[in-house]
Amino acid sequence: MTARLRKFLGTDTFLPYWLLLPSIIFIGVFFLMPLFNAILLAFRSDAGSFTLDYFKKMVADVRFIEALKYTFFLAITIVPLQVVTALAMALLVNTGFRGSKFFLYIFALPLGISDLAAGLIWLSIFTQHGFLNSILYALGIIDKPIYYISYQNIGLTFLAVVAAEHWRATAIVMVILVAGLQMISKDYMEAAEVLGARGWKKIWYVILPLLKPSLQSALIIRTIFALQTFAVVLALAGDIIPVLSGEAYFWHFLYRNSHIASAYAVFLMVISIGMTWFYLRFLRSRMEVIRG
Amino acid sequence: MSYPRILRRTLLYMSVLTFVLWVLVPIFFIGISSFTPRNEIYKWPKPLLPSHFSIDTMRFFLNSYGVLNSLLNSVWVALLTLAFTLAVGAPAGYAVARFYFRGREGFRMGILITRMFPTALLAVPLAVTFIRWGLYDTLIGVALIHTAMALPFAVIITTGIFMGVPKDLEEAAMTLGCSRLGAFARVALPLALPGLAAAAMFTFVISWNEVFAATILTVHNRTLPAHILTTIQASPLYFRFAGGFFMILPTLFFMFLIRRYLFHMWGGATAER
Numbered sequence: 184m185t186a187r188l189r190k191f192l193g194t195d196t197f198l199p200y201w202l203l204l205p206s207i208i209f210i211g212v213f214f215l216m217p218l219f220n221a222i223l224l225a226f227r228s229d230a231g232s233f234t235l236d237y238f239k240k241m242v243a244d245v246r247f248i249e250a251l252k253y254t255f256f257l258a259i260t261i262v263p264l265q266v267v268t269a270l271a272m273a274l275l276v277n278t279g280f281r282g283s284k285f286f287l288y289i290f291a292l293p294l295g296i297s298d299l300a301a302g303l304i305w306l307s308i309f310t311q312h313g314f315l316n317s318i319l320y321a322l323g324i325i326d327k328p329i330y331y332i333s334y335q336n337i338g339l340t341f342l343a344v345v346a347a348e349h350w351r352a353t354a355i356v357m358v359i360l361v362a363g364l365q366m367i368s369k370d371y372m373e374a375a376e377v378l379g380a381r382g383w384k385k386i387w388y389v390i391l392p393l394l395k396p397s398l399q400s401a402l403i404i405r406t407i408f409a410l411q412t413f414a415v416v417l418a419l420a421g422d423i424i425p426v427l428s429g430e431a432y433f434w435h436f437l438y439r440n441s442h443i444a445s446a447y448a449v450f451l452m453v454i455s456i457g458m459t460w461f462y463l464r465f466l467r468s469r470m471e472v473i474r475g
Numbered sequence: 476m477s478y479p480r481i482l483r484r485t486l487l488y489m490s491v492l493t494f495v496l497w498v499l500v501p502i503f504f505i506g507i508s509s510f511t512p513r514n515e516i517y518k519w520p521k522p523l524l525p526s527h528f529s530i531d532t533m534r535f536f537l538n539s540y541g542v543l544n545s546l547l548n549s550v551w552v553a554l555l556t557l558a559f560t561l562a563v564g565a566p567a568g569y570a571v572a573r574f575y576f577r578g579r580e581g582f583r584m585g586i587l588i589t590r591m592f593p594t595a596l597l598a599v600p601l602a603v604t605f606i607r608w609g610l611y612d613t614l615i616g617v618a619l620i621h622t623a624m625a626l627p628f629a630v631i632i633t634t635g636i637f638m639g640v641p642k643d644l645e646e647a648a649m650t651l652g653c654s655r656l657g658a659f660a661r662v663a664l665p666l667a668l669p670g671l672a673a674a675a676m677f678t679f680v681i682s683w684n685e686v687f688a689a690t691i692l693t694v695h696n697r698t699l700p701a702h703i704l705t706t707i708q709a710s711p712l713y714f715r716f717a718g719g720f721f722m723i724l725p726t727l728f729f730m731f732l733i734r735r736y737l738f739h740m741w742g743g744a745t746a747e748r
Contacts, residue, residue: 198655202570203582205563206626213597213623214589220600272494275487286491288734292498295730296723297684299700303719304505310712314504317521328519350501362738404590411593414686414700418707418715428687431595435691441599448595455591 218452224445237442241450244443250425256341257416257426258409261348265405266398268349269356274386277364287361294354302418305347306332309419332420340420347415352408356401363397364390399466406462407455427451502723508713509533509720516713536717539710545702548614549683552698555618556682557675560629563622565671568633569659573642590627597623598688605692612694620692621682628681629674632736636670637663673736676729683726 228234241247276287293301308314309331316328331339367390375389391398413428422429431447434440508516511525513532536542567586571579601620602611610616640663648658686700693701703710703718710718730737 196576199570199574199576199579202566206567206586206630207582209563209623209626210585210589213601213619214592216604217597217600218592220604221596224600224603271490275491275494278487280484280487280491286495288731289495289498291734291737292502292727292730294737295680295684295726297686297700297726299686299704300684300719300722303703303715304501304723306712307504307508307716307719308501312517312519312521314523317523320520321523350497358737365738407591407593411595411687414704417704418719421708428593428595431599432687432691435599435602441603444595444599448593448599451593452591452596455593459591 221445221448221452224442225449237446238450241443241446244430246425246430250427250430253341253424254410254412254427257344257348257412258406260345261352261409261412262402262405264345264349265353265356266401268353269360269401272353272357273360273364274390276361291354291358293351294358296351297414298348298351298412299414299418301347301351302415305343305350305415306419309343309346332423334423337423340423344412344416344419344424347419348409348412351415352405356405359397359401359404360394363394366397367393395466399462402466403459403462406458410451410454410458502727505716505720505723508716509536511713513711513713516716532713532717533721536714536721539714541697541702541706542699542718545697545699548696549699551614552618552621552689553679553682555615556621556625557678559618559622560625560678561633561671561675564626564629565633565674567630568635569637569663571630571634572637586627586630589623594624594685594687598691601688602691611692612696614696617689617692617696617698618682620688621685624685624688625678625681629678632674632677633667633671636667636674639670640666670736673733676733677736680726680729684722 225237226233226235228236272290276283276290296304306313311328311330311332313331315331316325319325319329329339330336331343333340371389371393372385375385380389411428412426413432416424416426416429427447428451431444431451434447435444507525509532510528510530511532512527512529513535515521515525516532537546567582570576571583597620601616605611605613605616610619644662644666645658648662649655653661684700685698686704689698689701690704697705699718700722703715703722707715
């Protein structure tokens with residue numbers, strides 16, 4: 184009996200499940216358990232009863248509204264900028280001019296650069312005696328350094344963060360779009376050309392609708408990560424610009440309060456799910472309109 | 476060539492050049508900042524190029540308290556992450572690539588959904604759990620959470636890699652007397668090796684770059700990004716610039732090595748959505 188059972192378990196019917204087992208256990212321990220614990224930390228008081236105190240404390244904190252505002256503004260500024268830039272890069276490379284492969288790799292370089300490093304890179308540009316001020320001085324445009332990063336110039340500080348994040352994470356969007364462009368069948372392109380679609384018309388009426396699944400993936404991935412923007416802001420702007428992830432970090436790291444840190448984490452998760460749902464719904468219905 | 480054609484070519488190359496400069500110039504800036512003599516960083520007006528090439532700043536960075544230690548920690552964490560991720564993720568990738576079984580699509584969906592988890596949602600509760608388990612402030616603890624973050628990528632990438640190895644070859648080997656495991660080890664594995672190496676390097680880069688979880692989960696055993704982040708307000712500008720440059724050196728190198736696989740990876744990720 185055991186021998187037969189062992190033989191049965193060793194067949195191809197069970198093999199895939201054995202192979203999946205480690206990752207399923209891993210997902211259980213490192214995704215589902217933290218999710219469960221985060222909800223407990225955020226909603227359960229030390230006495231063990233359900234409470235909204237931590238959320239109330241989170242919302243009442245002076246930096247919460249600011250953090251929510253800046254996180255939201257960063258996301259809605261950076262993501263569209265990235266999609267437009269990445270689309271331009273991807274379409275350029277897709278024309279297949281001589282050397283396009285080589286330039287594609289250069290465009291993809293920031294993919295390997297962390298948010299912290301990107302923040303530091305752009306700090307060397309935007310700091311008081313940094314490269315931007317030096318260049319403007321050399322061109323005779325300014326004679327005193329401009330303070331891009333300071334409480335007095337929050338608008339400029341915000342733009343500095345946008346510049347750094349735009350620079351760092353456009354590559355991911357571009358790679359997704361290039362992969363999407365490569366999957367578009369040549370037949371569509373030929374048909375479009377036979378029917379007289381050229382240049383912008385071809386891009387607008389043929390390529391973009393076919394690229395929609397890739398655009399959707401890129402938008403979802405980028406928005407979720409843009410909502411978590413953290414180290415770029417900290418490296419470039421210190422605590423001048425509060426963001427949600429940064430608040431979770433400060434509550435855990437400085438104030439040693441994992442309840443409120445978890446409340447922030449759960450809040451971020453809820454926003455991420457909401458945004459994903461919005462994109463899936465919004466973009467799908469648009470696609471049906473185009474098909475219909 | 477006709478006139479409009481030349482005009483179009485010129486426009487094309489000019490736009491390409493603009494993007495190239497946009498990507499490369501900041502990297503160039505951090506590079507020269509790291510090799511500028513320390514006192515020149517604060518000079519005004521600052522010359523665009525340093526007066527001379529100097530390793531003074533780099534040396535200061537590497538000799539600063541805690542840097543060398545955190546650098547070693549980073550390498551260990553990244554290597555552990557790489558080992559864990561491949562050990563856990565590659566079998567799953569193989570299963571999804573080779574077999575049709577009940578729950579396959581569900582598993583793939585689940586893997587994709589895990590990518591939406593904010594890092595804070597994993598790191599904060601795991602810090603509490605790890606204190607109980609004795610994994611808080613250990614390199615293994617950090618490597619485990621990095622594995623969790625790299626796992627979705629690893630499964631997606633290895634699925635693509637094993638799909639690229641023809642099933643027929645393995646079946647032929649089994650017909651010729653190889654066991655299932657033998658066929659995998661002697662036929663599929665060697666063919667998948669370059670792809671797996673690329674996946675390994677990608678995992679290394681994910682771990683090397685990660686800062687939020689590494690900072691939350693450690694106190695003394697910081698990784699390099701965690702060390703730089705926690706000391707950032709107190710460190711001089713030249714320390715930060717040298718740190719930034721040092722952190723991107725290995726990743727740029729790895730990204731160059733695996734450049735051919737990048738599109739394969741993300742293309743696969745998109746196709747499965």
